[in-house]
Amino acid sequence: MLTHLQQSEDLPPTFTIAPLSRDHAAAIFFNWSISEHWNPTAQGDDLNEVYFPLDAGAFFAGMTISPTTGETKIVSILSGVRYDAEQAWVGFYVVDPAQRGRGYGLKTFQHVLNKHLGNDSARTSIGLDGVMAQVSNYRKSGFTNVAWQNERRHGDLVQLVEVQEAALADKIRSGGVSGLRDLAAVDGAQLAAMEVQYSGLKRPEFVRRWVQFHSGVQETKHRFGTAVLAEDGKVLGFGCIRPAQTSYRIGPIYASSPEVAKQILVKMAIDVVETEKRHPMGVPLEVDIDMPNTNKHAVELFDGLGWKDTFPSLRMWKGPVPEHDVNGVFGITTLEVG
Template sequence: MTGFEITGASAADMGLFRAWADEEGWNPGDSDRFAFMVADPAGFLVGRVDGEPVACISAVRYGAGFGFIGFYIARPAVRGQGYGIRLWNAGMERLDGRLVGLDGVVEQQANYRKSGFRPAWNSVRYEGAPGDEHGDGDGDGDGRGGGVGIVDAASLPFGQLAAYDRRFFPEARDAFLSAWVGLPGRTALAAVRDGRIEGLGVIRPCSGAFRIGPLYAATPEVAAALLRGLARHAPGGVVAVDVPDAHPRAAALFTGLGLVPTFEAARMYTGPAPELDLAGLYGVTSLELG
């Protein structure tokens, strides 16, 4: 491995990460990298051979005790030569002493087990244009019945959004969340009842189906209302949502609305799974950063 070095990623490298992930069929968001860098600017590593980028990984720190691994890619031409594992070890070293999570594609899950990761649940990607056969339970199709209103999330105090997000993620991630919901080209909607947030969803442009994540909701009816509202901002209404199978009502909702499974990854942790509000988690934020 003469000439191999590991460095922090530059802004240009982050563009490569996105392109490589797209080639892997992961359909990353067009602007995700801008929010990712805000989360932990030093959390993205690139492996180079004689100055040429050949592999990447993210090892992002959240708070004092949690970390997340993502973007683990070695270019096809260099696979099997040991570059990927050296980069993996560098990423894990950066997260030493923390509970670490990742979303592992099926073909890599055995390797992650060897590194001490254990599955907690699967994320199943559902894609399609949501239909109306189940209705949204409020009689008017937009989530405004029953005292629930669907509003622009940007109209709410950010502290309220951040506190709500903490129910579904192990650590505070305010800087990331602020960028994630506010980047140009995105739409963020919140469900509000009597001044309380009862749902949140963000849709973002991708090279394939527009991705929705996170999608949080107090009930399936609120989730359906948010899903339909967000889908109006996607070409042809076609969207993709990564749905935890630990929440069976979520999978039933998306199936009932006509979406079909197209991709699967396992949420895995190096220790006990953190306590999250899985009953309200209808779609994870990002497979790269949790």
């Protein structure tokens, strides 16, 4: 006859899913992103300052509970950030490598879709940027509509401003490029409208927080935001750059033309390189940007710089693909939240 202890040891652990608190979510999601080599933003500041405040109940963990000891262990994570009644985004999908193949990830995924986001594809567009190895699984979960394929282009910031685009960099430094502005000084409504136009994402509160995140911290955090304005004050394009673990990350670059996109790119590179000289942070002066390969102008821009594709992903939607003009997207904002 089995003892009670032996019977308990034979029982599988209980599995439960719950949202995490802000501090817990920031630490877990940041550290797991590092373990997956996703090159997240330095110190996970974007999680703390932008992502979590948008939807405080959006960061979930799947946990096992031991029937013998009661020990709780996180085995899966996933975020489901809702922007409004019509749009949401799924990201940070990770399962503990030692726990894969047991269905924990799928249960977490289904919980976030069905319980948190509502999963009403008739009226809600739920997006994600899926790694290619998981595309077939996402399709099985209803993510059957594709907007575009991303390519992660990798470059060198010093080479960009001192060799590849040295003439443009000198012109920018001397004030010869009109319309360049610090992003914090630009009308936020125009920025949000530009994101809707080009990517289809309707999230003015996110844009406001993203601009704030990249403003007023240039010397201490090495985050920068740049815009190009026409003479009448219309925004022609804008971009942001921030330090990550192994490089800088750019996102987004929205621009009305390749020339505007290049001006934004070079201006942000100048800001980073010169600030690093004054106040070294130690992050390698390299850069990653995820761009849609259906924008031929973006492809030509980064091909011309010799920036290679190092990581593909697919922008997929469950429900209608929001109307957008991909030709203005030279870099998406972030894989984690769209």
